[in-house]
Each structure stands twice: as structure tokens, then as C-alpha cells.
Amino acid sequence: MVRWIGSILKGNGFSRQAKRAYDIETQVEYCHPYYGFNVCTTCETQGHRPLIIASLKSKDKALPIFSFRWDAHGEHLNIDIEGVTQQVEKVFRKEKQGYRGHKAKSMGGKLFSVQISVPGHHIFLGKIRFKIQENVVMAGNVGICSKVIAVLTKDGRSRTVE
Numbered sequence: 691m692v693r694w695i696g697s698i699l700k701g702n703g704f705s706r707q708a709k710r711a712y713d714i715e716t717q718v719e720y721c722h723p724y725y726g727f728n729v730c731t732t733c734e735t736q737g738h739r740p741l742i743i744a745s746l747k748s749k750d751k752a753l754p755i756f757s758f759r760w761d762a763h764g765e766h767l768n769i770d771i772e773g774v775t776q777q778v779e780k781v782f783r784k785e786k787q788g789y790r791g792h793k794a795k796s797m798g799g800k801l802f803s804v805q806i807s808v809p810g811h812h813i814f815l816g817k818i819r820f821k822i823q824e825n826v827v828m829a830g831n832v833g834i835c836s837k838v839i840a841v842l843t844k845d846g847r848s849r850t851v852e
Contacts, residue, residue: 708741708762710734711820717817724748725813738848746806748815756813760822767794767802
């Protein structure tokens with residue numbers, strides 16, 4: 691059984707995946723001088739890869755990279771940290787020990803406030819708004835009930851058959 695609940699379909703034989711982001715608007719209030727903020731020019735994904743909308747790349751290769759990723763399952767924007775140990779990734783996701791910014795704050799619709807910090811450094815503060823195109827796939831069986839009515843004529847006599 692598949693049922694419609696708001697903007698999400700729930701049930702067996704259903705999957706959905708973010709295909710692309712478009713109409714991206716940004717408002718950068720602060721970006722650390724070592725970092726460059728880049729919005730994807732073509733925000734599309736193939737297969738089951740994540741949909742990356744923007745990134746923060748450092749001029750210093752020793753510093754981490756941050757990717758702004760749409761999480762279709764949770765319907766929110768996640769910020770992923772890359773180029774660090776697994777332990778640092780876990781601490782960043784939990785937003786502890788001076789790390790902040792893994793889950794952007796929703797301001798309604800697809801408008802998010804992003805604030806990224808690492809111990810001792812404020813990295814980014816801004817807002818991002820976008821639209822998402824999703825692929826929705828449903829698998830199942832569809833039964834069609836129909837009624838056939840025929841008129842048979844034989845030897846000048848007619849009869850209706852259902």
C-alpha cells in the first residue's frame with residue numbers, strides 16, 4: 691500500500707532521489723579569508739550519488755573542505771567535512787568540541803541558514819535558497835477492472851451480453 695503524506699510518499703516499492711538543484715540564491719555574510727565559497731554551476735547527480743549544491747575549499751591543502759549536500763531522506767541541507775580523520779568527522783556531525791555546522795538551520799521551504807565553525811575559527815556564515823527536482827519511482831501492480839458489453843445478432847435476433 692502506498693499513501694501520500696504531505697510531500698513524501700511512504701510505502702513498499704517506492705523510492706525518490708534528488709536529481710538536481712536550481713534557482714540557487716546565496717547571501718554570504720562571512721567567509722574565512724583562507725576559504726573560497728563555490729556554488730555548483732551544474733548541480734546534478736547521477737545514480738545514487740549525493741546532490742552537492744555548494745562547497746567551501748581552502749587555499750591551504752591542510753585545512754578541511756566543506757560540501758553542502760541535500761539530504762532527500764531528511765529533507766534538509768547537510769554540511770559534510772572532508773579531508774579529516776573519521777573521529778573529527780564524527781565530532782563535526784555531532785557538533786561538539788568547537789565544531790559546528792553539520793546540519794543547516796531551516797528557515798522555511800528550501801531556505802537555510804549555514805554557520806560553520808571549527809575549534810578556534812569561524813569559517814562561514816550565510817544563507818542559501820534553492821529548488822530541488824526529484825525523480826520518483828514507484829514499482830507495483832496495477833489492476834484494471836472493466837466491463838465489456840456486446841450485442842450479438844443471430845438470425846435477426848439481438849441479445850446483450852455482459
